[in-house]
Amino acid sequence: MKPRVSLQDSTLRHGNFSLRIAPVRSEDVGLYEAQVKYKTEVHSCHVELGVITVTLSPPNPVIESELLLMSCNSSHRASLVETCWFHNKHPGPTSRTFCFLSGTLSILYPAMSDAGSWRCQLRYSDKEIVSATFNLQILGFDGPASPVVYAAAGSAAD
DSSP, rough: TTSEEEOOOOHHHHOOOEEEEOOGGGOOOEEEEEEETTTEEEEEEEEEOOEEEEEEOOOOEEEEOEEEEEEEEEEOSSSEEEEEEETTTTTTSSSEEEEEEEEEEEEESGGGGGGGEEEEEEEEEEOOEEEEEEOOOOEEEOOOOSSSOOOOSSOOOO
């Protein structure tokens, strides 16, 4: 997994044996064990890493007004009960919560207002809730609502 894995050497003396993985990949899913040996003592802990994958079709950046499919999947083993999508910390672009069984959200005509932070939240039959956040980029024209722009004579117009 090198060079994506690191230990913070400066924190080892204070008892912090954290492992950092960046960036996390789907194949990193699984059970991790840490063992610390000090003199005659051996301490260990186990941590399970789950991964959420957010996929865009077409991939980021998205072109304005072209069909966009956003999918959210997790390595969690229980049955998926519900998927919710949130835009910029508020429910969806129309102030509604987008929740359904499938992990895919379709936006027929993405606009510049759809760009920004999105979060998918997955709820499972064992009551586990996991979520992931990603930044959606939209390529398009973010100009005035009206195609007519008025400017005073002698001033600049953008």
